[in-house]
Amino acid sequence: MARLENLNLSQRVTNELGKAIVAGKYNINTGLPTEAQLCDMYGISRTAIREAVKMLAAKGLISSRPRQGIRVESPSNWNLYDTSVLNWMLESGPSLQVLKEFLQVRLAIEPQAAALAAQYGKDEDIANIAAALEDMRKAAKTPNQTLHESDLAFHTSILQASGNRFFFHLRDFINTALGVSIQHTTPAKGSDVSVAEDHAVIYDAIAARQPEVARKQMNALIEEAMAVIENELNSKLEA
CATH class of the missing domain: 1.10.10.10 (Winged helix-like DNA-binding domain superfamily/Winged helix DNA-binding domain)
Incomplete structure (x- = not known):
């Protein structure tokens, strides 16, 4: 005791x-x-x-x-892949620069994970992506609900479906930082329904077993988030 x-x-x-x-x-x-x-x-x-x-x-x-x-x-x-360290960094006043660097990591990992999921993903793993997407769509149409949890589940499911153990091992890191970046990027989209449908095109490519399309669509999703963060950074510099 x-x-x-x-x-x-x-x-x-x-x-x-x-x-x-x-x-x-x-x-x-x-x-x-x-x-x-x-x-x-x-x-x-x-x-x-x-x-x-x-x-x-x-x-x-x-x-x-x-x-x-x-x-x-x-x-x-510092071990930035330690979720406690990352949480402390984000809690101390989420730095847009930290979020930008995080998005750069995502660009290096998630498009490839999406391509691997389309190429090698097991049917049950792809079904998990579909379930997360369905939860996103339901949350988008339900008042006072956020996409937060279902959005995280969508990205985690793709890491799992990739079959790459190293990618899946990064799920806690991805979830921790993604949870903060969503707060910046989702409002910029203006519609939760639009956010869900942006994810749907990634799922469609994975389900259709189209690796290059899946890679391209995931890349576009993260690049759009990057543009939001960079605009915020530029606005702060000009202020």
């Missing part, structure tokens, strides 16, 4: 310190408080603090070495 209690406390401290590091409160220049100071700040044992330090080190936010103490790492060393 004591071990579980320490772990829960460690997770809370990991979350709070992680957010503080990502937000810039603690950085390479300021460093982190000492182990003793952290114990006082959070009112917990050294054991719980050390667990939190291990978790943050595993995410690349800090390093801890004998005689050197705890050192905050530069953002270039």
